[in-house]
Amino acid sequence: MRVIGKVALAAIVAGLSLGAAPAPEQVDLIIRGGTIYTGSDAPFVGDVAISGDRIRAVGPHVPFTANRVIDAAGMIVAPGFIDPHTHVGDQLASADASTRLIPAFLMQGVTTAFIGNDGGGSPDVAKVLGTARTRPVGINYATFAGFGAIRERVIGEGDRAPTDAELRRMRALVAQAMCQGALGLSTGLFYAPQSFAKTDEVVALAREAGIRGGVYDSHIRDESSYTVGLAAAIDEAITIGREGGLPAHISHIKALGVDVQGQAPAIIAKIEAARARGQNVTADQYPWSASGTSLVASLIPLWAQDGGRPALLKRFDDPALARRLRDGMIENLRKRGGAAKLLIVQGKYANRRLDDVARELRQDPVSAAISVIRIQDPRVVSFNQSEEDIAAFMRQPWVMTSSDASGGHPRVYGSFARKYRKYVVAEHVLTLREFIERSSALTADTFGLDGRGRLKPGGYADVVVFDPKRYAERATYEQPTLTAVGVRSVVVNGVLAVDGGQLTRRAVGRALKHRPTPGTCQ
Ligand SMILES: [Zn+2]
Secondary structure, three states: OHHHHHHHHHHHOOOOOOOOOOOOOEEEEEEEEEEEOOOOOOOEEEEEEEEOOEEEEEEOOOOOEEEEEEEOOOOEEEEOEEEOOEOOHHHHOOOOOOHHHOHHHHOOOEEEEEEOOOOOOOOOHHHHHHHHHHOOOOOEEEEOEEHHHHHHHHOOOOOOOOOHHHHHHHHHHHHHHHHOOOOEEEEEOOOOOHHHOOHHHHHHHHHHHHHOOOEEEEEOOOOOOOOOOHHHHHHHHHHHHHHHOOOEEEOOOOOOOOOOOOOHHHHHHHHHHHHHOOOOEEEEEOOOOEEEEEHHHHHOOHHHHOOHHHHHHHHHOOHHHHHHHHHHHHHHHHHOOOHHHEEEOOHHHOOEEHHHHHHHHOOOHHHHHHHHHHHOOOEEEEEOOOHHHHHHHHOOOOEEEOOOEOOOOOHHHHHHHHHHHHHHHHOOOOOHHHHHHOOOHHHHHHHOOOOOOOOOOOOEOOEEEEOOOOOEOOOOOOOOOOOOEOEEEEEEOOEEEEEOOEEOOOOOOOEOOOOOOOOOOO
16 A cells, blocks of 8 residues: 555656656745645645746655755645635735735735626726736636626616616626636626526626636525525525526525524535536535624625715614614614624723623613714624524535625634634634645636646645644734734745745736636637
8 A cells, every 4th residue: 555655646746757867956935844735636745846936746756856944844835826706906006016016915835816796896807917017916816707796887876677788788798807817707686786687697698607617606696584584595596607607606595684594504415416416516605603794794784774874873873763773773783693792802901792782872772872872883893694504505515615705894803814723723624735725726617727736746836834733823803904924835836925924025916817718709
């Protein structure tokens, strides 16, 4: 068995002849003696050799010399992590060079992020990808064409179906975006005006992405019990994938709120059934039980938000509306699991739960929320998922790691490190190998990233070296911007972006252009 193992490992070392012993080849960088997870093989102790922006060899011992050797004994060496759902597009295009490095990601070993999720991605994909030429970035990125951006451009904010001409224009925009290198079509059917679209309209657009090799990436219509319900929203995503003829990917999969908590097994069964029928259905997930929102957005009924804050404050003082407003808020608070599940993270009551604030004010939680909103609308963290559901989704081999990175929530600074620390080390929900493969190779394969997501000869040299004893998030709900610890080195396109645990400030990321199916673009 040992011999077979050695032969298999030797085969990974590319371009080495077993016979003659030529003078040792010189490479740029060798990461020596770490425990290597290639993204698809069982782990082994060995070396990774890098030349230029590519991996030259991976194996138990690579007999090269190098300009720089990193001693990785005791460390884990893995493909740089790929985050398929983020909101860092603005940071990547920022005028500030430090912001464009995305330190929060690099310090977790994330070397590639997708942007344009939730339907927000501009269809002008050439422009989005072109920005990196004049504004160098710290990580690689790729983008989706966003259904919301396309629908707004063609139809506006209106709650109506498109005309035939409008549908043709929207389809043409998807086709153009795909031909410029989009990963696929993203939607956020939960959000207006995307929520005004019926399933058929989305299918028509998704088909344009599918023809060209894209993926349908969806923040589904309802992750909770607000409109159609979680189960029907999952069914819709599967339908769009099937009828659109393309892989369907569910963004940040979850069962949000008390009405749907515990539904993870049923949702998993639906997706497994679609996969058993031959459909490609996948999902990503962030490893946190809370989402981030504001106190108004979490509790105030939509009708009462119409007209913005001035109108809302007037309604607070209107006795004729008091009953209806209170009833709506009581129902929303129930869906979110009660006042103890809302943590205010901003302003006068920062880092206190709503039940605690209510006790201090000697008011019921709804009255207390109104009192707080009268001062300002603070950001809140809403604990609305069960750990059982999180673990059930996480165990599925088609669920990959994501952050959904956006401000005011520790997921920006800590998602990958937390998943390792909490769900691999502390709770054994995943093995280390599963965590790594579902944070790299699975994501690259699902979205068709050429030459990324694995440590293999000829592939791009995106690599993370981390200390298995120390790798952890420090960001918390109370202090969401603390950088993760335990990442020793990060290589992006062959260049050290993190060295000795410190950012090198080298902006060596690239805009990744997805290659459309040959013959589908002029
Ligand atoms: Zn989303």
